[in-house]
Amino acid sequence: MKIxxxxxxxxxxxxxxxKEDSFCSLDHINVVKHHDRANSVEATDCGSFEVGK
Ligand code: SF4
Known part of the structure; x- marks a missing residue:
């Protein structure tokens, strides 16, 4: 797998x-926010996440 x-x-x-390292394997991810104004770490997220097997 690419890292x-x-x-x-x-x-x-x-x-x-x-899996073996704490990195993503994608070339690019989309970071998103959950509110109109992001004002905490919890308000942001990886929009490229997909549930694994
Ligand atoms: S959560 Fe986002 S950054 Fe982390 S492995 Fe998945 S796609 Fe990559």
């Missing part, structure tokens, strides 16, 4: 997670 060392990620439930 993108520019995108660190600990969400190992995601199907794009590079």
């Amino acid at each position: 993108n060392k520019s995108i660190g990620c600990t969400v190992n439930e995601c199907k794009y997670h590079a």
